[in-house]
Amino acid sequence: MADFYEILGVPRDAGLDQIKKAYRRKAVQYHPDKNPGDKVAEERFKELSEAYAVLADAEKRREYDAALAGGQPWEAPPGTAGGGGEAWSVEDFLRQFGDIFGSDFGPSFHRGRSAARPGLNAEAALTVDFRTAALGGKVRVALQGEVACAACGGAGARGAAKACPVCRGSGRLTGRSERAGQFFSVTRPCPTCHGTGLAPGEMCTQCHGSGTTVQQRDITVTIPEGTRDGATLRLKGLGEAGHGGGPAGDLLVHVSVKPDPEFRLEGNTIHSDLAVPVTTAVLGGKVPVRTLRSQVMLTIPPGTSSGASLRLKQQGLAGGDHVVHVQVMVPAQLSQRERELWEELARLSH
Amino acid sequence: MHEPDLGWLRELSEEIERLRRRYASLLHEPPEAEEAPARWTYGGRTLRWHVVVEEAAEPDIDVEILPELLVIRARIEEAEHRLLQAILPVPAGFRADDAHIRCEYGYVEIRLSRVGP
Numbered sequence: 001m002a003d004f005y006e007i008l009g010v011p012r013d014a015g016l017d018q019i020k021k022a023y024r025r026k027a028v029q030y031h032p033d034k035n036p037g038d039k040v041a042e043e044r045f046k047e048l049s050e051a052y053a054v055l056a057d058a059e060k061r062r063e064y065d066a067a068l069a070g071g072q073p074w075e076a077p078p079g080t081a082g083g084g085g086e087a088w089s090v091e092d093f094l095r096q097f098g099d100i101f102g103s104d105f106g107p108s109f110h111r112g113r114s115a116a117r118p119g120l121n122a123e124a125a126l127t128v129d130f131r132t133a134a135l136g137g138k139v140r141v142a143l144q145g146e147v148a149c150a151a152c153g154g155a156g157a158r159g160a161a162k163a164c165p166v167c168r169g170s171g172r173l174t175g176r177s178e179r180a181g182q183f184f185s186v187t188r189p190c191p192t193c194h195g196t197g198l199a200p201g202e203m204c205t206q207c208h209g210s211g212t213t214v215q216q217r218d219i220t221v222t223i224p225e226g227t228r229d230g231a232t233l234r235l236k237g238l239g240e241a242g243h244g245g246g247p248a249g250d251l252l253v254h255v256s257v258k259p260d261p262e263f264r265l266e267g268n269t270i271h272s273d274l275a276v277p278v279t280t281a282v283l284g285g286k287v288p289v290r291t292l293r294s295q296v297m298l299t300i301p302p303g304t305s306s307g308a309s310l311r312l313k314q315q316g317l318a319g320g321d322h323v324v325h326v327q328v329m330v331p332a333q334l335s336q337r338e339r340e341l342w343e344e345l346a347r348l349s350h
Numbered sequence: 351m352h353e354p355d356l357g358w359l360r361e362l363s364e365e366i367e368r369l370r371r372r373y374a375s376l377l378h379e380p381p382e383a384e385e386a387p388a389r390w391t392y393g394g395r396t397l398r399w400h401v402v403v404e405e406a407a408e409p410d411i412d413v414e415i416l417p418e419l420l421v422i423r424a425r426i427e428e429a430e431h432r433l434l435q436a437i438l439p440v441p442a443g444f445r446a447d448d449a450h451i452r453c454e455y456g457y458v459e460i461r462l463s464r465v466g467p
Contacts, residue, residue, distance in 0.1 A: 024427055031455055118375045123368065172414075184453065187414040239375070249375045 001073060004051035004064065012065075016056060023052040119146065119240040119249035126253050128223055130260030134270075134292055134317055136225035140218055141253070146240040147215045149207035154241065156211035162202045164193035171197035212241045221253055226268075226317045229257035263292065268320025273327050274310075276300055281328040291315045291322050298324060362392060362441060369439030373419055377437055386424065386434035397444055399460040401436040409434075411453050413460075415446050422458055 005012050008022045026048050028034070035041035054060045067073065122145045132139065148154035155161065163169030167190035176185040189195030196209030203209035219238060227233070232254050239249025264271040276287055284302035288295055291312060298310060306328040315322035334342065377385055388401045403409050403424035414421040420438045425431055440446040443464055450461040 021427065034455075118379065121372050121375050123371060174412075184451075185410075185412045187412060188447070189416070252371055 001068065002047065002051070003068070004055050007047050007051040008055065010055075014055075019052065019055050023048060023056070027052075117243040117246045119242040119246065121249040121252055122239040123252045123254065124221075125256065126221065127256045127258060128227070129258050130263055130265075131292065132223055133227040133229070133255065133257040134225070134263075134265070136227070137223050139221050139223055141221050143217050143219055143251070144214060145217065146210075146212040147217065148241045149204060149211055149213045151206035152204035152211065154211040154243075156196055156204055156207060156209040157198050157202050158204055159202075162199040164190060164197055164199050166190055166192040167197060169197040171195040211243055219251065223255070227255055227257070228265075229255070231255045262290065265317070268317040270316040270320070270322040272322070272324055274298070274324045275327050275329050276304065277329050278331070281305070281326070289324055292317075300326070304328070359392060362397070365441040366390065366439050369418060369441065370437070373437050373439065376421070377435070380433070383423070383433045383435040386422070386436040388422075388436040388438060390438075395464040397441070397462045397464065399436075399438045399462070401438070401458045401460065402456065403434050403458055404432075404456060409453075411451070411458055413449070413451060415449075417446075420446055420449060420460060422460065424458065 005014070008019060008026065010018055010022045027045065030041045030045040030048060032042050032045055054064050122143060124141050124143055126139060126141060128139055149156070152158065164171070167173055171190055171193060172187050172195065173190050174185050174187045190197070193200060193209065196203060198209045207213050221233065221235065232252055235251040235253065237248045238251035242248050262272055270292060274287065274289055280287060280300050281304045282302065285300055286297045287300055289298040289312070292315065296312065296315070298312065300310070304326055306326060308326040310324045310326065312322040312324065331338070377383070386401050386403055388399055390400070391398050401422050404426055409424040409426045412423040414423070419440055422436045422438060424434045426434065438460060440462060444462040445465050446462065448463055452459045
């Protein structure tokens, strides 16, 4: 008969913790995934799993110890060897193992409802015009989300709160298994208090114990200068209310920028088209040009053709330039005198 | 053989991303928790999450069911009680309370069934 204590390397009076630690240490060493193709390691792992499955189970260990002491043969019950791979259904699991309070993960892991819990992040989609995005500005946003309940001040209870008798105020129930090498638990909201941790009769009638209510809020969002299409702005503390005194979440604003009929943006450079009369294009002159921030007079050099680019220094974003693309306008209709002059010009050109 | 519905996959991806952002503030609660890498695949009406919990033979696995998400926490004793945590959004149309969970060497697999059309 195999000596499971020897296999795990623990004394015969070892406690569960000691057995668990020894198993884990050796299981990592001999796990088949760590020793691919190594038959010896595979066999060793099977032995470890079987030894652990027996020694970690109080009843099986008692039977095994009795057989070991009496020199009797001992046969492992079916399904004793560990090894994982089995899928656990949450419903089946809870049906089998039921609900208990707390968990092995310690008090910081499953905290009671009184513990502070940060609020969730809220999200908003915002469409702004090109100039607001480029130059910055303020935009109002209407948001629906959780805010602290005005009736109970976020406490969730009427007066002195009493704990839910089912979950004892934790708001959560845990089903836990420690069999055949599986350490596994499932935590779900308490079905009696719906996760609030409060006795049903003690809950605030406005927020039903949650400490928050859903309300619409108007928030003014500051759009920073140079905001791009697709940018996300994170506004600290403007998300949903925290629970139990926890901080509020953040507001994530996803910005879409409407295209502008006049300006285009490439990097930090603004581009726009400028219609220039043919005479100015030929002889040169000054033409008013709208920029993002103001209007300037642009000097058109003599002999400027359509498609020429003229650069306005530092009139773009973040120190970038504004590039003006010249479109020379040719008159569609001519007076008699204009026609005569163009014809004369044509003769001179040939 | 089913043709993959790319429109649905895109919607699912966007919904998962939206829920991830919404619950991002919970990622480091408790503060010592480290984010465990998690990726998802979809096929045959099943959303399958794959959470990497390091090379640990048998980590303590805790699954917390919340209305819109599953929180998977793995305490690894061999690594001085490191706590790895993954927040898995449960998009509308999937059932969190009917999750199937499988613990394997180094990872946890969660399968969620689609209940909607």
